[in-house]
Amino acid sequence: RWRRLLQTQAAAWHLDAAVAFDIDGVLVRGARTLDEGRRALRILGGDNRLGRRIPFVLLTNGGGVSEAAKAADLSRRLGVAISPQQVVLAHSPMQALAAQYASRHILVVGGAGRRCADIARAYGFGNVSTPDDVVAWRPAAWPFMDVPDGSGAGAGRDFARDPFHAVMVLHDSFNFGRDLQVATDVLRSRDATAGGAPTGRQSVPLYMSNSDLVFSNEYPRPRFGQGAFHVCLHAMWDALTGGAALEHTRFGKPFRVQYDFAERLLDRLALDAAPDTSVPQLRARRRIYAVGDNPAADIAGANGAGWTSVLVRTGVFAGGPGANDPAHPAAMVVDHVADAVEWIIDSER
């Protein structure tokens, strides 16, 4: 009954606009939730001049959790109900690869413990191992750490005989050295196992979920992101092979695949609100705004997708008043996400 009452009281939709919010450096900074983030979502929920709700998605290069877990966490922190269908994580579009690798053995890199392996399994990858499993099988594979928890979990699997078909970096590495070693072992090995003799060529495809060199958390200066891991991986590959090519497929902002995925989620939200309309009709009239803090990811990607980009000063971008990013200029630069949403509402009729 409560839900029905709330639904009847909720403002009508304004489907001519939609917003994609970046998370880190825009709505939150690490463990700290920004007040402006709460305010922005209240405004978008109907507390605005139009008296209407504007659909939104969260479009983040973060990950390492499920879309449902991210939605639940941010709903609690931001004080609004956010559904998993409003969340695009860096690795969300990678689920499209599951058909190709359904039962083929893949190495999943990144994140805490084996959590990313569980995410991959939920996406439909049926045969997943992690660097944790490899080190649990042979601790000497990475001798510079204590034997990991759950040692022996890799047992039963002989990584010297069980080849991989792909290396997928799903999230920031929580153990750069170990993950560089194990990923390089597999990519260089003649038979694509974790222990095989190296050749000069890449054994299997490499997929990466995000290229952010840095991202913003509660620390005063930006921190290394997954892109930093790629730089290290490429540098090691270069040094070991004398410059052989390391092919890779990238996901995450600023790449188009992320924007197409987000746009399909926005279509679905709009169709739920207006079932009588069609996707081409919706798209023809809809302006999509993207609010972000990282010019190289959020602004470059939004500009490339033909969206209206809004850059905030609460994260990676450190330009002062009047400044814009020279390489990836945003349509608008504001102090924080609440100002971004005010500007969006002002731009709408």
Ligand code: G3P
């Ligand atoms: O690891 C997260 C980071 O690279 C970026 O997150 O929300 O700023 O795209 P976000």
Ligand code: MG
């Ligand atoms: Mg960000």
